[in-house]
Amino acid sequence: MTRILVLYYSSYGHVRAMAKAVADGAAEVPGTVVDVKRVPETVPEAVRQSSGFIADDTTEAQPSELADYDGIIFGTPTRFGxxxxxxxxxxxxxxxxxARNALVGKVGAVFASTGSQHGGHEATLLSTQIPLxxxxxxxxxxxxxxxxxTTSERIIGGAPYGAGTIAGADGSLLPNEVDLRGARFLGAHVAEIAAKLTAGAALRAAA
Structure with missing residues (x-):
C-alpha cells in the first residue's frame, strides 16, 4: 500500500476544501491509503473567534508522523508570499x-490559497517547497x-508549482470547479509517483 498524507492549515476554510479534493484525487489511485490532517493552531481562541476563523475538528498531526508516509501534500494560505x-x-x-534523513526520497507537493491572483500565489507555492x-x-x-x-475564462488558482485557489480580498470566493479539479489532479499525481517509487524500492529490497 502507498500512504499519502494531506497536511494543511486553514483559517477560513478555503485550504480545507482544497485538502479534501486533493485527498479524493489521491484515493482514486489503486492501493493508496490517504490521511487528511491539520497542523496545530497557534492563534489564541479569542483571536480566532474575533477574526471569524472556521471551527475545524480535523485530526491534528505530529511532526514525527511525517516519516510514516510515502508522499505528503502540504496546503497553506498565503502570508505575504x-x-x-x-x-x-x-x-x-x-x-x-x-537529522536522520527520514523524509529523503518521499514525494512532496504544495497547494495554496491566496487573496488575489497576484498576492503571492506562486511565491507561496515555491517558497513552501524550499524546506521540503x-x-x-x-x-x-x-x-x-x-x-x-491554462484557461483564461475565469479567475483560477494554481500554477506549474502546485494547485491553488483565489479566495478574494474579503475571502468570499470559494474554490471553483477548475481549482478543485486541479487539487484532485495533484493528489492523484503524487499518489501515482509515490506508488512507483515504493514499488521500485520493494523490488530492490527483494533482489
Missing amino acids: LMAGQMKQFLDQAGGLW QHFGMLIAGLPYSFAGQ
Whole structure:
C-alpha cells in the first residue's frame, strides 16, 4: 500500500476544501491509503473567534508522523508570499526527521490559497517547497497535462508549482470547479509517483 498524507492549515476554510479534493484525487489511485490532517493552531481562541476563523475538528498531526508516509501534500494560505506561520512552526519542529534523513526520497507537493491572483500565489507555492527540499523530498508540481490551469475564462488558482485557489480580498470566493479539479489532479499525481517509487524500492529490497 502507498500512504499519502494531506497536511494543511486553514483559517477560513478555503485550504480545507482544497485538502479534501486533493485527498479524493489521491484515493482514486489503486492501493493508496490517504490521511487528511491539520497542523496545530497557534492563534489564541479569542483571536480566532474575533477574526471569524472556521471551527475545524480535523485530526491534528505530529511532526514525527511525517516519516510514516510515502508522499505528503502540504496546503497553506498565503502570508505575504510565504506559508502560514502555523505551517512553518510545524515544520520547524521536524528537525529530528531532517537529522536522520527520514523524509529523503518521499514525494512532496504544495497547494495554496491566496487573496488575489497576484498576492503571492506562486511565491507561496515555491517558497513552501524550499524546506521540503532540505528534507530531501522529491517535489511534484502541477504539470500542464492538467489543462485547466491554462484557461483564461475565469479567475483560477494554481500554477506549474502546485494547485491553488483565489479566495478574494474579503475571502468570499470559494474554490471553483477548475481549482478543485486541479487539487484532485495533484493528489492523484503524487499518489501515482509515490506508488512507483515504493514499488521500485520493494523490488530492490527483494533482489
